[in-house]
Amino acid sequence: MLLTEKPEYDDLRAGVRQVCADFDGAYWRGLEPDSYPEEFVAALTAAGYLAALVPEEYGGGGATITEASVILEEISASGGNPSACHAQMYVMGTLLRHGSPEQKQRYLPGIAEGSLRLQAFGVTEPGAGSETTRIRTRAERVPEGWRINGQKIWTSRALYSDLMLLLARTTPYEECAKPTEGLSCFIFDMRELRGMTITPIRTMMNHNTTEVFFDDVVIPADSLIGDEGRGFRYILDGMNAERILIASECIGDGRFVLERAVAYAGQREVFGRPIGANQGVQFPLARAYASLRAADLVRYDAAARYDRGESCAAEANMAKLLASDASWAAANAALDAHGGFGFAVEYDIERKFRETRLYQVAPINNNLVLAYLGQHVLGLPKSY
Amino acid sequence: MKIAVCVKQVPDTWAEKALKAADSTLDRDAADGVMNELDEYAVEEALKLTEAHGGEVVVVTMGPERAGETVRKALSMGADSGVHLVDETLHGSDALATSYALAEVLKDRGFDLVMFGSESTDARMSVVPAMVAERLGIAQLTFAQKVEVSGPTVTIQRATETGYDTVEAQTPAVVSVVEKINEPRYPSFKGIMAAKKKPVETLSVSDAGLDAARLGLSAAWSQVEDFAARPPKAAGTIVVDEGDGGAKLAGFLAEQKFI
Numbered sequence: 001m002l003l004t005e006k007p008e009y010d011d012l013r014a015g016v017r018q019v020c021a022d023f024d025g026a027y028w029r030g031l032e033p034d035s036y037p038e039e040f041v042a043a044l045t046a047a048g049y050l051a052a053l054v055p056e057e058y059g060g061g062g063a064t065i066t067e068a069s070v071i072l073e074e075i076s077a078s079g080g081n082p083s084a085c086h087a088q089m090y091v092m093g094t095l096l097r098h099g100s101p102e103q104k105q106r107y108l109p110g111i112a113e114g115s116l117r118l119q120a121f122g123v124t125e126p127g128a129g130s131e132t133t134r135i136r137t138r139a140e141r142v143p144e145g146w147r148i149n150g151q152k153i154w155t156s157r158a159l160y161s162d163l164m165l166l167l168a169r170t171t172p173y174e175e176c177a178k179p180t181e182g183l184s185c186f187i188f189d190m191r192e193l194r195g196m197t198i199t200p201i202r203t204m205m206n207h208n209t210t211e212v213f214f215d216d217v218v219i220p221a222d223s224l225i226g227d228e229g230r231g232f233r234y235i236l237d238g239m240n241a242e243r244i245l246i247a248s249e250c251i252g253d254g255r256f257v258l259e260r261a262v263a264y265a266g267q268r269e270v271f272g273r274p275i276g277a278n279q280g281v282q283f284p285l286a287r288a289y290a291s292l293r294a295a296d297l298v299r300y301d302a303a304a305r306y307d308r309g310e311s312c313a314a315e316a317n318m319a320k321l322l323a324s325d326a327s328w329a330a331a332n333a334a335l336d337a338h339g340g341f342g343f344a345v346e347y348d349i350e351r352k353f354r355e356t357r358l359y360q361v362a363p364i365n366n367n368l369v370l371a372y373l374g375q376h377v378l379g380l381p382k383s384y
Numbered sequence: 385m386k387i388a389v390c391v392k393q394v395p396d397t398w399a400e401k402a403l404k405a406a407d408s409t410l411d412r413d414a415a416d417g418v419m420n421e422l423d424e425y426a427v428e429e430a431l432k433l434t435e436a437h438g439g440e441v442v443v444v445t446m447g448p449e450r451a452g453e454t455v456r457k458a459l460s461m462g463a464d465s466g467v468h469l470v471d472e473t474l475h476g477s478d479a480l481a482t483s484y485a486l487a488e489v490l491k492d493r494g495f496d497l498v499m500f501g502s503e504s505t506d507a508r509m510s511v512v513p514a515m516v517a518e519r520l521g522i523a524q525l526t527f528a529q530k531v532e533v534s535g536p537t538v539t540i541q542r543a544t545e546t547g548y549d550t551v552e553a554q555t556p557a558v559v560s561v562v563e564k565i566n567e568p569r570y571p572s573f574k575g576i577m578a579a580k581k582k583p584v585e586t587l588s589v590s591d592a593g594l595d596a597a598r599l600g601l602s603a604a605w606s607q608v609e610d611f612a613a614r615p616p617k618a619a620g621t622i623v624v625d626e627g628d629g630g631a632k633l634a635g636f637l638a639e640q641k642f643i
Contacts, residue, residue: 011456011579015571048573061573071573 003255004296009070016071019043020078025348028080032351034200036160036208037084044075045114050085053092058104059112065241066303069248076252079348081355083207086249087119087157090242091165095187098226098234103187107163119161120190122152122212123235130368132167133179133232137214139168139186145221146186148214154362156209158198164190167235170228185231188223205354240306242363243316247299247323253356254292254327257349261285261334264341275337284333291326298322314377321369324359331356385439385496385533385555387430390486390516391423391458393451394506401506407601408608409476410506412448419454422501424461426561428568429531430499431462437533440464442495446474446485452584459579460571466584473589476601479507483515485599489592491520497538500560502527513560523553529564 023040031037044050049071054060061067068089075082088111095103095118110116128134137150148168158164164187171182190196195217198210226234262285265276275281302315331353335342342349360366374380395401399415430441443458445451446469455466469489477485490498498520503510510526517524525531528540529548536555541548543562571579589596597603623632637643 010453011460011571011576012573014453014457015460015573015576019570043570046572047570048575052573061577063573063577067577 004293004300006070006300009067012067012070013074015047016049016074017078019047019049020075020080023078023080025079025346029345029348029351032206032345034202034206034208036157037081038160040080041085041117041160042114044085048112050088051112051114053089053096054108054112055096058108060108064303064307065244066300066307069245069299069303072245073248073252073255076249077255078252079256079352081206082249082252083355083358084157084160085119086245087121087161088117090245091118091121091238093238093241094165094185094225094234097237098185099187100222100225102222103225107187111163116163117161118163118165118187119157120155120164122155122158122164122166124154125151126153130365132235133183134173135167135169135183136173137166137168138172139166139170139184141170141221142218144218146219146223148186148217148219150214152212152214154201154209155198155212156207158190158210158212159200160208162189162191163187165225167231170231180232182229183231183235184228185225185234186219186223187225188219193217193219205351205358207358239364240302240312240316243320244299244302244306244312246359246363247295247302247316247319250320250323250327250356250359251292251296251299253352254288254295254323254330257327257331257334257352257356258285258288258292260347260349261330261337265337268339281337284329285337288326288330288333291322291329295319295322295326314373317364317369317372320359320364321366324356324366327356328360385434385437386442386494387434387439387497387499388442388444388490388493388495389423389426389430389458389463389499390444390490390512391427391454391501392420392445392504392506393417393447393454394420394504397421397505403608403611407476408611409601412450417450417453419457420501420504420506422503422505422561422563423454423458424501424568425563425565426499426501426559427458427461427463428566429528429559429561430497431569432566433497433531433533439496442467442493444486444489445469446477446482446489448475455584456579457571459582459584460575461569462575463582465582467587468584469587469589469592471589473596473600476604477599478604478606479509479511479515480605481599481603483512483519485589485592485594486512487516487519488594489587490516496555496557497533498522498556498558500558502560502562510560513558517558520556520558523557524560525551525553525557526560528559528561531559531561531565 052061052063052068056062072082072086111118125135139146139148166186170184176182195215197213201209265281266274268275299319302312302319305312334349335353338349341347371383375382395415396418402411402414404411434441441463442465443455443463444467445455452468455468500513514524525540527543529543530541532539538557539552542551
């Protein structure tokens, strides 16, 4: 039910669902407000799902982005929250495409076997959100490697990750011909470092997000990914994958709340008949279903383009926009359909309502998706 | 060593099950199909044995086309190949017919062990493993909570109500397992992907050289004459305590023959 028909992924869905079946609503509720789902991540890792995107020669699954997206969707659809581990999927592109053979050999086998977690992605700063080129965290060459100073915010799972992918300025903004120059990407093991302080931030949903302070942190010289100064390009490469994967999580959220709402509306009787017989309850659910299916098709289109190595920026952005809007509308309709029970924690509706709301804003605000489409797809003047 | 594991697709344990009005057989479309849970334990044990001793695991099922999902699941757990006996003629087969068909498929394939879950969650008869052993003329080691293989000797702990018996036989042998034996693994991502490329042999009744007259609903030794849905739960009896609540409760329990 509620799926775009893709029978070729039925076995994969069933496999993910079997892992998720051991982690029910009570498990996820028990983690609120801010505990990390260690047991779930361990089970998912042991079954190889978190190494799906690691190439087979490094011991991973060699999956396509479509397959990875099915994994995350199914976690959401089962009632779980894949945000605890999705970064390992979406930051992989930067390392795979631009990392040196030595870096891949150093980290990928460990990630594939589950002994290393790559879950932290340090980009956003208090003074630079969507305008990434304004970041001020500096990396300077020193004899021992690179010295990092600065501050990152909304670095999710930094306390539960071994490795970090970091974007930092190696040339100050003012000295660069173009704002996108002078940024560099680094990958390093956080566990060996001095001078890093990680502070959790309490948020509306359980997202394990943090603030990270770098105070004269020295990382090894071979932490640099690719060429110095080209980091912005390297990060952008991973963004489309991230958009597609987040869209898929939203589709899963939408399926979860809609299935619950449909079941409840069909069974809950008021004035002698099921509330689902009322158009005021039924139509928002029907509309949410239509929006989810439409978003799902764009998501598969974007993923297929990505897997074929084609340009997919417009489709990946549209998938994220449409899916996050659809899952939010579905969660809202589900909350209405459940009445007072929707607000009761044990129904999991209010939790999903909070979790899926995030994706209107992160990892990119939907307004910036519209700005991208307006400017780069439709050819209209820049709006910001 | 070469191990066959017989698996069965059953309706999801938690689903509301239904029979078809036309022939009183299970309505397989009324619920999702899953691998019989105890069969997962049998697959797991077979995989453990071949991981320890080398060899291969062949998963064998009899059932409609949809039962192929169950074969693929076993392959994604790590089994090496599958055999799927699928034929309209098999529809409605009872335990005797099932054991006949399975034994014919299993014989002459050189298996050292033939493993089963000790019962299926739909029929719950627990007789097919023993019947297959009898038809193959080999030893049956049923209700195993532990299996050890040493050369040609297979030793099991046979679970009993009070403990276990140690039972030993020479291979080839049939082993059925109970859920105490292990914790089945999840199919892994790589396993699921690899399963798509593993060989599954599909056999019809004639491919398997079976006598169609011994199979299916018409050959079954028992017939369902009538069935009815489970009656809805009746309202409970409320005992109002007017100082004599204890006596009333005792009276109720005595009336129901609980005390």
